[in-house]
Amino acid sequence: MNGSKARISAIGTYVPEKRLTNKDLERMVDTFDEWIIQRTGMRERRLASEHEFTSDLCIQAVKDLKNRYAGTLDDIEMVIVSTTTADYSFPSTACQVQEYFGWTDIGAVDLNATCAGLTYALHVANGLITSGLHRKILVIAGETLSKVTDYTDRSSCILFGDGAGALLIEREEQTPSFITFVQSTNGDGARHLYRTGLRNDLKGEQLKGNGKMIQNGREVYKWAVRTIPEGIQKLLKQAEMQIEQIDWFVPHSANLRMIESICEKAAIPIEKALTSVEWFGNTSSASIVLALDNAVQNKILKEGDILLLYGFGGGLTYTGMIVKWGVKTF
The missing domain is CATH 3.40.47.10 (Thiolase/Chalcone synthase)
Structure with missing residues (x-):
């Protein structure tokens, strides 16, 4: 046991509307539905639109969390965004999320540990809260992998999709997560x-x-x-x-x-x-x-x-x- 004093207290997600099915991929590269399912288990993916980026997906995931959470997000102290497909090299996606919601006096930082980013971000949030430095941190994972996928590469283009999710981490000494x-x-x-x-x-x-x-x-x-x-x-x-x-x-x-x-x-x-x-x-x-x-x-x-x-x-x-x-x- 690590003496945690942090609890996962809320969740929200968002995926774009556009779908890319295995049948769609059959028309793009030399592949077929049964082959994809047999080797990956995948049937379809969601793709961001031309003018939809990682920050947009993250913002929508936070909106979903807000709608489902009984408390307020106005007292969060930090936003950590895990992404490998930020809109810009800088500013960070976390800063874009902060600006959209108008939160003040908070920290905002992106974290890149690729597909391990969500668990890395949770680890960091747990450490910051358990140490007493913060009481409420919003962890977001968002990706628009379709924008960095080579759709002429039949071995990899079948794999990737876009989406975002948010988890709220709060100080909780009695029932930590x-x-x-x-x-x-x-x-x-x-x-x-x-x-x-x-x-x-x-x-x-x-x-x-x-x-x-x-x-x-x-x-x-x-x-x-x-x-x-x-x-x-x-x-x-x-x-x-x-x-x-x-x-x-x-x-x-x-x-x-x-x-x-x-x-x-x-x-x-x-x-x-x-x-x-x-x-x-x-x-x-x-x-x-x-x-x-x-x-x-x-x-x-x-x-x-x-x-x-x-x-x-x-x-x-x-x-x-x-x-x-x-x-x-x-």
């Missing part, structure tokens, strides 16, 4: 998943992509399936818990087949896995929040449930955590 966490990073794996920026070389090698995502799916898959079950065992040991005490496993929804392999190796029944991959695709750091809210909307996830959240992605890096769901849902 955060139980324990694990983190690990393998920077040597950077060459397997990247998007070029100011540099176009890595360890002397020229990078490809011209600002679009490049992924060696096979290598990322191998890394995730090998390391995440080990991290799960470490989490359980730290928490002095058995896998049977976990109500729901909520990994980053990268690929349903990957999640099935992780569950098999970690001895987690696939029925306990909450995902968002089938109807939203891989939404990077937003995928865990979308999966959580889908379970809330379907009256599956209830207050007090024990969750094992696991974000993992480019870096290569991950953060896993065991939390008690603190949102009063139904």
